[in-house]
Amino acid sequence: MEMKATRDAFGEALRELGREKRKVVVLSGDLEDSTRAEYFKKEFPERFFNLGIAEQDILGTAVGLSLDGLIPFACSFAVFLTNRAYGILRISICYNKRNVKVIGSHAGLTVGEDGATAQCLEDFAITRVLPNIIVLSPVDAVETKKAAKAIAELCGPVYMRLGRGPYPVITKESDPFIIGKANLMREGDDVALIATGLMVSEALKAAKILSDEGISSRVINIHTIKPIDEETIIDAAKETGAIVTAEEHQIHGGLGSAVAEVLVKNEPVPMEMVAVQDTFGESGAPEELLRKYHLKAVDIVNAAKDVIKRKRG
């Protein structure tokens, strides 16, 4: 299977956007190599601003650029943009409904060896609580490109999470990408595995293992954390009667919480959440960490079996 990092795909998409739209400008907080913002810089240096290690200033400056009609993409590590500059995201961007695209790369445990300080595990929780923002978490490189193009077309605040390491490429150019509309990756009736980002690949692996054991599982890719696709989630609950969510994020406040919020109001069914269990990460190889923190296909399999046992008869 082809492997490609979503940050690489984003860098390429940003360069293409630079060619297509003269109003696209890019801000970076150092790290232009890591975030791949440098692909844009090389072609459009006059529309690129590296503001140094100053995330609050980066988001604030992006707001100013947007006020004059430009389309700023602010790029840095997810942990710095969402954590260090939260007050600016809240007031200057979201309250003000500014057309600023906040692109957080190196999210999740799979940052790996840099350890807990760099591993952003709370970005969904703290961004999706803000009014007016769209929160995206593309599943692979192909989807990342579509997402980058889509957000440049809409006017308003967006946070998009990207990963450091290569993700399996599991979607095709021809697959639809509509913000707010989840994609069905696999049909199934016994349980629905609702995942985002890298964890969609693990959910697909889990579905295969479950299938070998005679369990039919539906796999849903939630690339838009906010606004979440309520209809697809409710249908999955009605038709399978059991839900497992999977995300490279803290268990509180992320995808699992967002899905639960939909279900308790509309179609309460037994649910399990595969996520980081309210603890910080640590240094280690990405694969090693995913195993240690129970974010592998086998963990989704176990959660699926547990939740099926709790299904109403």
Added chain:
Amino acid sequence: MTLTPAKLDELKETARHLRIDVLKMLTLAGSGHTGGSLSAVDIITALYFHKMRHDPQNPRWDERDRFILSKGHGGPALYAALSKAGYFDRRHLWQLRQAGGILQGHPFSRSTPGLECTSGSLGQGLSIANGIALACKLTKKSCQIYVLLGDGEIQEGQVWEAAMSAAHHKLDNICAIVDNNGLQIDGSVDGIKSLNPIAPRWRAFGWETREIDGHDLKQIIQALDPADKVKGKPQMIVAHTIKGKGVSFMEGKVGYHGVAPTREELKRALPELGASIEAESLL
């Protein structure tokens, strides 16, 4: 624009009216930031009624000069100026801080005509001004971007991030002004965390600086005029002001930072500003 003696008198008169409006608005609202609104009135008067190119009939005019009130709690002074300039009807002033009104407790650009941006969480305005300045340079507009900071506000680290950015990117279309009234909500700025000497700090960050009396309209304008002409550097005007300026019993009193006048206090204050108690009809 030349400053004739007649124009200067007119500006003084405008500032006096804005102070009266600020006091009336805050009294009616029953809460708000009196001291820091009054200290900013003369600076805002000089900008909106003399210096800035702007058009209340066309608030989004591309070539307008921009004003960012980074010290958002001074909103009443700006609201009074925007209304007097013609951005919205005066009757809105009397609904400050009321649900459904267009004037939020801190400036919210999506609800008030003429406001460039939202502020109130201190420290955010200079970065936004930098962004506008970069955009203007990129799109070859000759606008000046003015931003008013509080002295306590510059305790926020983001201000210094932005100060570095403006100097690094040679944003000579930025003119920042510090309303240096020396007080913040808990007491004197010097007592809490001193920023003195302010001007040399900004100079060290690569800014051209001037120090003036922030209540002398002539001095304010004489400092703003050369600011358009300096090339390659952002401009900082440290305006020495008095919190609560214009009302004897409020001047220099930290207690009026975040407190509105009572009706009794308004009655005492208005005659000091040459106003009759006609405002009482409002109450």
